[in-house]
Amino acid sequence: MLKKSDCMQKKNKVVIGLVQMPDSDDIQSNMKKAGELVKIAAKQGAQIVCLQELYRSRYFAQYDKKDFSRYAETIPGESTRMFSDIAKECGIVIIVPVFEKARDGQLYNSAAVINDDGRLLETYRKIHIPYDEFYYEKSYFKEGNLGFRVYKTRYAIFAVLICYDQWFPEAARICALKGADIIFYPTAIGLIKENDQPNGDWQNAWETIQRSHAIANGIHIAAVNRVGVEDNLEFWGGSFVCDSFGNIIKKAGKKEEILTAQLDLSENKITQEYWGFFQNRRPDTYEIISDKQKK
Numbered sequence: 001m002l003k004k005s006d007c008m009q010k011k012n013k014v015v016i017g018l019v020q021m022p023d024s025d026d027i028q029s030n031m032k033k034a035g036e037l038v039k040i041a042a043k044q045g046a047q048i049v050c051l052q053e054l055y056r057s058r059y060f061a062q063y064d065k066k067d068f069s070r071y072a073e074t075i076p077g078e079s080t081r082m083f084s085d086i087a088k089e090c091g092i093v094i095i096v097p098v099f100e101k102a103r104d105g106q107l108y109n110s111a112a113v114i115n116d117d118g119r120l121l122e123t124y125r126k127i128h129i130p131y132d133e134f135y136y137e138k139s140y141f142k143e144g145n146l147g148f149r150v151y152k153t154r155y156a157i158f159a160v161l162i163c164y165d166q167w168f169p170e171a172a173r174i175c176a177l178k179g180a181d182i183i184f185y186p187t188a189i190g191l192i193k194e195n196d197q198p199n200g201d202w203q204n205a206w207e208t209i210q211r212s213h214a215i216a217n218g219i220h221i222a223a224v225n226r227v228g229v230e231d232n233l234e235f236w237g238g239s240f241v242c243d244s245f246g247n248i249i250k251k252a253g254k255k256e257e258i259l260t261a262q263l264d265l266s267e268n269k270i271t272q273e274y275w276g277f278f279q280n281r282r283p284d285t286y287e288i289i290s291d292k293q294k295k
Helices: 004-011 027-043 078-090 163-167 169-177 202-217 266-275
Strands: 013-020 048-051 093-101 107-114 150-152 157-160 182-187 190-192 220-225 227-230 233-236 240-242 248-251 257-264
Touching (some): 013 027, 027 048, 027 078, 027 257, 048 182, 048 220, 078 093, 093 182, 163 182, 163 202, 169 182, 169 202, 202 220, 202 240, 240 257, 248 257
Parallel strands (some): 013 048, 048 093, 157 182, 182 220
Antiparallel strands (some): 093 107, 150 157, 190 233, 220 240, 227 233
16 A cells, blocks of 8 residues: 555656757648657657747747748647647647747747647746847847746646746746746757857856756756757757756757656755755845846
């Protein structure tokens, strides 16, 4: 007979799947392929599956001020209809990052979250939008206006943040305070071709900052990135999952891959209570964080 503690541990375990893939110029082909890979992840035991940022197209934001509105779609729309069917068929939760065209015509870098019964949950819109060389996203996406979302599903409570959101500790802390046990980071990040990385190893920095969010908040992190060369950018893949102390549980390589990993979310509470980061916060001293003026 199972002890009560054993039952609780079993309930706190979840298998997640991350799908990293290259993208072609054919958005229909990309969507179909992603659907097939999600089904494979489900067959491998994944209960929550996350696709990469802007999964359906090549990373067009490496070009500034061009018209790529043809890639935009509504939520609900073509992607969510297909993945809702898959979610219901497989009994899984699916995170689908899309180039969203809102009802008012505004464009967002968004993530549609579909429950295991095929029901569409609230959309998350990327809040932090970069404008850097080959990452000219402000030319295409409005800043997210729906706040940080936390999704309570039968498998786990999680949040979704998108790519550039990764570099902001405030975003991860807010999601953790709202109860997320996992943060999924769908991403499109890579090296600029023929750039010697003068500041050091960019992939290592990308991985380190996300692992630090896991440690600082006592939660699991799952980052999924695209792969392949797209004109000026070479996407390094490297999708990974880490536990609540930043330890890498599993990591993907540089090619197309389905990464599945079992997480024991009961570790989160142990880590949080041991370090006391939440109990010992001093929000009364943090006013400067919400000050728009750079200090």
